[in-house]
Amino acid sequence: MEFSEDDSMLNQSDYDYDYDVVTPCSYQNNHSVALVVGQYVHSVIFVLGFLGNSLVIVTYAFYKRTKSMTDVYLLNVAVADLLFVLSLPLIVYNELWSWPMGPVACKLLRGSYSVNLYSGMLLLACISADRYIAIVQARRSFRLRSLAYSRLICALVWTFAFLLSVPTFYFYNWYEPSHTRDSFLYEREERNRTFTRDAFPYEGEERNRTFTRDAFPYEGEERNRTFTRDAFPYEGQEANGSSRSPHYVCEFSFMDDDAARTTKVAVPSTQLAVGFFLPLLVMISCYSAIVVTLLRARNFQRHRAVRVVLAVVAVFLVCHLPYNVALFHDTVSMFQQQTCEASDALQVAKTVTQTVAYLHCCLNPVLYAFVGVKFRNHFLRIVQDLWCLGKRYIAPRRFSRVTSEVYVSPRRSVDGSNDNGSSFTM
Amino acid sequence: MANRNVCFILSLVIFTSFIRSTESVSCCLRYTRRPLSHRRLLGYTIQTINNSCDINAIVFHIPGKFVCADPLMKWTQRGMKYVDERRKMAQIAEKRIRGSA
Numbered sequence: 001m002e003f004s005e006d007d008s009m010l011n012q013s014d015y016d017y018d019y020d021v022v023t024p025c026s027y028q029n030n031h032s033v034a035l036v037v038g039q040y041v042h043s044v045i046f047v048l049g050f051l052g053n054s055l056v057i058v059t060y061a062f063y064k065r066t067k068s069m070t071d072v073y074l075l076n077v078a079v080a081d082l083l084f085v086l087s088l089p090l091i092v093y094n095e096l097w098s099w100p101m102g103p104v105a106c107k108l109l110r111g112s113y114s115v116n117l118y119s120g121m122l123l124l125a126c127i128s129a130d131r132y133i134a135i136v137q138a139r140r141s142f143r144l145r146s147l148a149y150s151r152l153i154c155a156l157v158w159t160f161a162f163l164l165s166v167p168t169f170y171f172y173n174w175y176e177p178s179h180t181r182d183s184f185l186y187e188r189e190e191r192n193r194t195f196t197r198d199a200f201p202y203e204g205e206e207r208n209r210t211f212t213r214d215a216f217p218y219e220g221e222e223r224n225r226t227f228t229r230d231a232f233p234y235e236g237q238e239a240n241g242s243s244r245s246p247h248y249v250c251e252f253s254f255m256d257d258d259a260a261r262t263t264k265v266a267v268p269s270t271q272l273a274v275g276f277f278l279p280l281l282v283m284i285s286c287y288s289a290i291v292v293t294l295l296r297a298r299n300f301q302r303h304r305a306v307r308v309v310l311a312v313v314a315v316f317l318v319c320h321l322p323y324n325v326a327l328f329h330d331t332v333s334m335f336q337q338q339t340c341e342a343s344d345a346l347q348v349a350k351t352v353t354q355t356v357a358y359l360h361c362c363l364n365p366v367l368y369a370f371v372g373v374k375f376r377n378h379f380l381r382i383v384q385d386l387w388c389l390g391k392r393y394i395a396p397r398r399f400s401r402v403t404s405e406v407y408v409s410p411r412r413s414v415d416g417s418n419d420n421g422s423s424f425t426m
Numbered sequence: 427m428a429n430r431n432v433c434f435i436l437s438l439v440i441f442t443s444f445i446r447s448t449e450s451v452s453c454c455l456r457y458t459r460r461p462l463s464h465r466r467l468l469g470y471t472i473q474t475i476n477n478s479c480d481i482n483a484i485v486f487h488i489p490g491k492f493v494c495a496d497p498l499m500k501w502t503q504r505g506m507k508y509v510d511e512r513r514k515m516a517q518i519a520e521k522r523i524r525g526s527a
Contacts, residue, residue: 337481
């Protein structure tokens with residue numbers, strides 16, 4: 001408004017006001033950080049997470065049939081984490097190569113990322129509730145901790161996680177950023193449709209229509225090239241235009257302003273609430289009750305159990321708190337004007353803390369499964385069997401027997417759920 | 427078998443790092459306060475919150491630069507109108523040339 005009477009400015013020298021001109025922010029720092037983190041750190045996370053979680057699944061599949069409620073949860077956490085780390089290299093690959101895998105992969109990868117994030121976090125909350133019932137409410141434990149219950153709860157968790165991810169599935173789209181379609185005054189190509197029809201694209205209904213069609217976030221390589229080119233960024237663009245490979249992104253895109261405003265806040269808010277605060281709250285209340293009970297008990301292994309509890313909560317906090325703080329900050333300041341430096345710094349923080357959060361799925365197998373004595377014993381048997389397998393080049397009898405037993409009689413596993421609190425390994 | 431797959435995917439991921447740098451979204455995050463002179467305007471693009479950027483903006487193209495402008499400011503709207511009119515005239519001129527040829 002302060003420049004509404006600006007005609008006097010129009011004849012000024014071109015160089016008078018270039019010093020305070022604001023240009024689009026290209027997030028240079030985040031770019032370089034994402035480049036290193038996205039490839040090297042994520043590769044390490046992928047390998048560790050893949051090995052750890054598939055070992056858990058293999059152990060359950062062949063040796064330790066899911067006998068108790070805890071087993072069912074641990075198996076489900078391992079499955080969620082495994083799916084998550086499997087999608088990680090695909091996401092990295094696609095982001096580096098401008099999404100060559102297309103629109104279906106875009107929706108599936110972004111969606112499965114979200115489903116696995118929610119299910120993983122909610123299952124950790126379920127595990128803490130399960131341990132609470134086993135240790136603090138030991139009397140009711142026999143009734144409440146049945147296999148059928150736990151399977152039902154897992155099914156509910158996955159359904160819930162899926163429902164929470166529907167907006168992600170729906171609004172993430174694979175598209176070519178429209179800077180290739182944008183309008184340059186001296187271009188010879190016919191583009192009159194945009195600017196003859198929408199002479200005033202900023203008013204009312206007309207605006208929505210225009211904005212939907214011509215949203216140009218200036219993404220990618222093309223943008224860099226154009227921006228750095230000297231005087232006439234549009235000249236020769238056509239010549240390049242026909243030869244350059246199409247560049248795609250997989251990002252949020254909306255039909256109108258309202259949907260954009262709502263979803264852009266709702267998705268990270270849900271992630272903060274259900275993907276972090278809810279499980280954190282459940283874990284802290286359950287585990288603090290457990291610690292109190294354990295400290296009163298006379299079990300000689302109680303100190304070990306308390307240490308395990310503390311480790312579980314501490315790792316959860318260390319992994320997820322930084323990212324969620326960054327996410328919160330980002331969400332709160334979303335539609336406000338910002339400086340490029342501040343926004344870039346925030347994006348760097350998000351990239352780095354997100355990687356720390358990813359580390360959690362490599363640590364879960366250690367924190368939850370391998371910390372258990374029984375589980376470790378089963379696992380050691382696998383190692384032995386594999387060793388023998390490698391030595392003899394033939395399947396040892398025991399291996400095949402156990403395998404067939406699993407397939408023949410899955411029902412027998414419904415028996416004992418009374419190894420209470422075994423998940424801590426006491 | 428599993429190990430071989432791991433190695434394959436790992437090498438794939440690492441391999442990509444040598445080929446190409448990443449892309450990132452570029453957005454206007456705030457607006458230029460001072461109006462631009464009309465004769466410097468070469469064109470404009472519209473940035474909306476409907477995609478990955480979080481504020482609406484008009485991006486004016488001036489020689490060597492892209493400049494973020496507030497779509498609600500009068501000078502921005504006048505600048506856009508100016509660009510549109512010049513563009514229309516250029517098209518009419520072009521049609522005439524084509525018609526005579």
